[in-house]
Amino acid sequence: MLEELPLHLILEILTSGRLSAVDLVCLQLTATLFKGSNLFPFPLKFGSLVDFAAFQLCHSHNLYISMKLSAQEELLNRCNGNWKRLLRFLQSLEQSSDMVHTTAGNQMQIKSGRYHTLLINNSTVYSCGSCICGVLGHGPEETQCVAFTRMSFPLPAQVVHVSASHNHAAFVTQSGEVFTCGDNSSLCCGHVDTNRAIFRPRRVEALNGVPCKQVAAGLSFTVFLSREGHVYSCGSNVHGQLGHGDNVDRATPKIIEQLACFGFIVQISAGPSYVLAVSNDGTLYSFGYGANFCLGHGEQHDVQQPRAVQSFRRRGIHVARVCAGDEHAIALDSSGYVYTWGKGYGGALGHGDETDKTTPAILSNLKSYLAVQVCASKRKTFVLTDGGSVFGFGWMAFGSLGFPNRGPLDKVLSPEVLESLRPHHISQVSTGLYHSVVVTNQGKIFGFGDNERAQLGHDTLRGCLKPTEIFIPDIIHESENLYQ
Numbered sequence: 001m002l003e004e005l006p007l008h009l010i011l012e013i014l015t016s017g018r019l020s021a022v023d024l025v026c027l028q029l030t031a032t033l034f035k036g037s038n039l040f041p042f043p044l045k046f047g048s049l050v051d052f053a054a055f056q057l058c059h060s061h062n063l064y065i066s067m068k069l070s071a072q073e074e075l076l077n078r079c080n081g082n083w084k085r086l087l088r089f090l091q092s093l094e095q096s097s098d099m100v101h102t103t104a105g106n107q108m109q110i111k112s113g114r115y116h117t118l119l120i121n122n123s124t125v126y127s128c129g130s131c132i133c134g135v136l137g138h139g140p141e142e143t144q145c146v147a148f149t150r151m152s153f154p155l156p157a158q159v160v161h162v163s164a165s166h167n168h169a170a171f172v173t174q175s176g177e178v179f180t181c182g183d184n185s186s187l188c189c190g191h192v193d194t195n196r197a198i199f200r201p202r203r204v205e206a207l208n209g210v211p212c213k214q215v216a217a218g219l220s221f222t223v224f225l226s227r228e229g230h231v232y233s234c235g236s237n238v239h240g241q242l243g244h245g246d247n248v249d250r251a252t253p254k255i256i257e258q259l260a261c262f263g264f265i266v267q268i269s270a271g272p273s274y275v276l277a278v279s280n281d282g283t284l285y286s287f288g289y290g291a292n293f294c295l296g297h298g299e300q301h302d303v304q305q306p307r308a309v310q311s312f313r314r315r316g317i318h319v320a321r322v323c324a325g326d327e328h329a330i331a332l333d334s335s336g337y338v339y340t341w342g343k344g345y346g347g348a349l350g351h352g353d354e355t356d357k358t359t360p361a362i363l364s365n366l367k368s369y370l371a372v373q374v375c376a377s378k379r380k381t382f383v384l385t386d387g388g389s390v391f392g393f394g395w396m397a398f399g400s401l402g403f404p405n406r407g408p409l410d411k412v413l414s415p416e417v418l419e420s421l422r423p424h425h426i427s428q429v430s431t432g433l434y435h436s437v438v439v440t441n442q443g444k445i446f447g448f449g450d451n452e453r454a455q456l457g458h459d460t461l462r463g464c465l466k467p468t469e470i471f472i473p474d475i476i477h478e479s480e481n482l483y484q
Contacts, residue, residue, distance in 0.1 A: 125171065187235050
C-alpha cells in the first residue's frame, strides 16, 4: 500500500519528474491518503502533499529557476496560487515546443513546411507532401508522398527534434547528432563537399563532437543549437542571417561568437532570412533581414550580429518562447502573455487591424489566457493555451486557419478560438505556407488548409476548411497485426 511507504519515498516518487500536472490532480482526487493526514507532515500553506510535490517540481524546472522573483510571483498569481496549474503551464510550454507525451504512451512532434509535413512518432520520422529537391528524404525517385511514409536514416537514429522549411529539413537525434536533407544549392544543409540536393538524410559531419538539441531551418540557411547553449549557422548570408557580422556564405556550421558571449541560449527560431534566439535569462536576440520590422528593433535595417530586443529588456519581460514567421514574429513571456510585431497584413498580428507594429506589442485580447505555444507563418498566427485551446488570426489562405464558417480568402483580425477543435485537447500546432497541423494529447493528428500536394497526408482531398484527421499507414498496419 502506498500509505505504508516512508514520506521521503512518496515525495521522491511525486517529484521524480515522471508525473505530469494532470497526474498529480488525478492522484489528489482519487487518493484519500493526501487529504491532510497527520501521517504526512508538510508545510501548512500547502493543501496537500500533492500540492507540495507540484511546488517542488516547479522549483526544479529550468524556466522557473531562471525567472526573477517578481516574474515567479506574477506567474503564480496568474495561476491563482495553484502550483498544479503552474506546473501544467511549465510542462505544456516545454512539450508544445518539443515532444508531446500523449496519453497513448507515444512521443510526437509535427512540423509543416512549404508543401510538406514532417512527423516524429516514437523517434521514427514520417513525411508527406511534395518532395521538392529531396526534402521528404525518400530518395531522388520520389516526387510526392500522398500519405505519411517512414523515412530511412543511414544509421540507426532515434530522432527527437525536426525542423521543416521551404525546401530543406534538419533533424536531431537522441545522441545529439544532426542530419539534413533537401535543396543544398545555398549550402544550407551543412555539407562542405557538395551544393547539390541531398535526397536522403545525411549526417552533418562538421558538428561531430558538438551534441545539439534543436535546429531551425530558414529559407536558405540553417541554425543549430547545441546542448551547451551555443548557436551555429550555415548557408546563405545575404542579409547577415548567419549572425557573424558579415555577408559571407558558409558551407558548414560556424559558431556565432557574439551569442556565445551573451549567455546560454535555450531556443532558436528561423524566419525566411532572419533569426530569433532566446537566452536563459529571458533576453530575446535577433539578427538578419530587417524588412517588415521582424527583428523588433523599430527599424527595417539588416542586422549582421545578434542584437537584444530592447522593448522587452526595458520592461523587464522574460521571453520564454518565440516564433519567426515570414513577415511577422510572435513571442510569449514567462507569464503566458503574447506579443506580436512586424507586418500586419490580413490581421496576422491579432490587434484588430492590419497595421504594422515596429516593436513587440502585447495581445490584449489574450491576457486572460495562459499561452504555452506561439506559431506564425505566412500572414497567419496561432496561439495554444494551457487548457488545450487554439486561437487563430490572420489570412484564411485556403482554409489554413481552421475556421470552416469563413471563406478561404477571409481575414480574421483578432484572436478567435478554433471551435472545430473544441472536442480535443491540443498539445502542439504547426503551420506552413497554406496548411496547418495539430497534435492532440491523445496522439491524434488533424490537418486543415490546402492539400493540393498531399501535404495533409490524404490522396483524395484537395482542400480542408474543417480539421480532418490524418492517419499513419505504418502504425495502422502494426496495430492490425497485433490483433491478428
